[in-house]
Amino acid sequence: MSQGPRYREGMPCWVDLLTDDRDAAAEFYGTLFGWDFAVGDPAAGLYTFCQVDGQSVAGIARRAADGATEAVWTTYLAVDDAAGAATRIRAAGGVATEPLELAGHATLLTASDSAGAVFGVWQAGDFPGAQLVDEPGSLVWNELVVTDADRALDFYHRVFGHGARTSPDSDYSVLELDERPVGGVLPMSAVEEPVAALGPHWAVYFGVESTEDTIAHARRLGATTADGPNDTPYGRVATLRDPQGAFFGVVDARDAAPSPAGG
Template sequence: MVTRDTPWPEGTPCWVDLAVDDIDRAVAFYGGLLGWNVQRGGAEVGGYSLVVHEGANVAGIGPKMSPGVPTAWTTYLATEDTDRTAARITAAGGTVVVAPMDVMTLGRMAVAADPAGGVFGLWKAGDHTGFGIANEHGTVVWNENMSRDYAHNREFYGSVFGYRYGDIDDGMIKYATLDLPHGTVGGIGELPASLPQEIPAHWMTYFSTPDIDADVARVPGLGGTVAQPPFDTPHGRMAVVADDQGAVFSLITPPPTD
């Protein structure tokens, strides 16, 4: 378990939120699946709601920023200067989708896309510093960028955030950890050729669960779908699912620790 009440280091995934058409449905789905306690936001924040675990913020659920925006989880990367990082994104070949903007006194955000089209957010902490708790069951445990332009995306994210890469290549997949001076903060990989071409480049959010098989079995009954049933890896037992409004995310039961 990791807890924090100060801003996360630059380049670290520091927050995730879900953009949906129906917040009530999302609250019901994730409450039924992960047991989330959601503090509903008022009109002054457009209904943006916070998922709270052990008294700390772990994720957000809010309305879509504009019509036509996909129902999706967004990973936010910490920055000390949203405007400066947005400029670096453009210079490195990415696209700024939502220009830097203040969110009251909570922080300053932007939304961008990497050269392969994977969408992510930027967050400069104000009153809201991001995850208050992570790496605990029911919270975020991993974030990764996946695309069909692995080499180009490595260059892009290294240029913008200064990542170094810990290569994990078993001859079947191309994958690396995103490493910063304080440690590993996420992953980057190549989408397998076997996956349908309509699956776009993306940032995937992983939520930890103590019993992935039981949770995945509940997904259809809650209105969601199972994209990839549970499977074992050296890093834990994983699955890919979608909620009842179509947002895709992963579940993982990490291996036991001594």
């Protein structure tokens, strides 16, 4: 597998969709974002790589029969040592599964932080993570939605060394590594139902040419609008819910703040 940019520990490096109907998910997102798909090794459960111009931008995995009742997008943070990260997560009050190897591409695990927000840990093998970011159809931002921001900031500082910068005129915080933005922290009070009903969670945002046109297109494909559209300093954003129930965000890629790709 061709390599993409290298991601420093603590940076969001990958996102994937956990679903029990990969074909339906591929049909929806392929039509909406223009994705092509490369199905991986059967040993990895036919993990599917979503691609733009031959570059992988996201994954689709089949959920276990006894897993979550609805589809969900997961944000993965890069680490040098998944087992070591699991130890730090538990010591900071979180929960972590045992590491699992994905057909030589990566060693990964699923975790939840001290507030209950689920995220993934990604130790690169031959695949460091997203090969394309900040373009239409690719990842542009990852955002933690929480009730207790201070608790969350303490957790991610202890586990990944994240610093934080809070806007002077709002409660929005930006997670940083060496003063470089790596993600956002949004108070739960700032989001609408049904997004708030998810509880603490990591939200994923994909770039689009036009937020309004994408909303209309997604609705024609069976999605619903969960929040927005809203104008922000980073562009016009909206949260959508796909036909299988997974929430995801879109933002006009022309106005989006750059993602921390590589480094």
